Amino acid sequence: MGKTRGAIVVDTERCKGCGLCVVACPLHIIHLAEKSVNMKGYSYAVQEDWTSCNGCTSCAIVCPDGCISVYRTKEA
């Protein structure tokens, strides 16, 4: 059985930096961008260590603005 691998894509212009995905992530690998903001001035969510993401979709489910897409696959 290969390891389940995942990755998220954040629509950074839609993200409002509420931080709910940061606390919802069971692996604690999402944080808010510290030095960059989007056009509205919000610090958007970024995935820090994408190699440990398993694509559980927790972050996307709690996102009020629907700006996270989750991809998941199994390593061969």
Next chain:
Amino acid sequence: MTREEIIQPSNLVYHKPTLMNDVPMHYCPGCSHGVVHKLIAEVVEEMGLADRTTGICPVGCAVFACNYIDIDWIEAAHGRAPAVACAAKRLNPDHLVFTYQGDGDFACIGTAETIHSLNRGDDIAVIFINNAIYGMTGGQMAPTTLMGMKTSTCPYGRQADLHGFPLKITEIAATLNGTCYVTRQAVHTVAAINRTKRAIRQAFQNCMEHRGASLVEVVSTCSSGWKKTPVEANNWMEEEMFANYPLGDIKKKDIER
């Protein structure tokens, strides 16, 4: 395996529901409205009712809900959404008709319409967002405001002798003969969101199967009105709101008519 290999269309497992428009939502960061909008769009999409659904917008923060979900909407006068929904459902019996209301709309100015529509057993679903405050107008006290809770119109906290008691309209609705499904849910965790989605689906099914009125209360946060960060607001809701508004199904009963 590289990130690009994972990010392929065939590996997509979760994305914004296709019924949700790309328009950025005007809600404050972390607002529960966004999650509930997403759940409604998902359920309507899964039930295949996109072209047979009519939503009734309230007056309140969700007044622009019509911009965000790609279904038919009617904008009702303040509090009158259940009356409008009643007419819409009677004229289009095969349509899914739901109202989307906040606590100021549903439990204050619209109490008469709420009680009578639910009591008539109109085949409508009501999504009731309870954040214990008037969010849009600047955080004033609502009928659902908790005892001791500070708002802009009760800066020393709500007091029983001056302001009366919090209105538990969902419990009142459960006593009416016209309601077949009354439940109270929340959207602060993944598990709670999944339960809320099931509740919304049940309410929409009741509407399509003409079983009577359904009410889904969603205990929500208003981080701007509560003067908290979205994460603090969720914690405060768990500590304070759930003690007064306990989660769970309150009524599940076929109505006799």
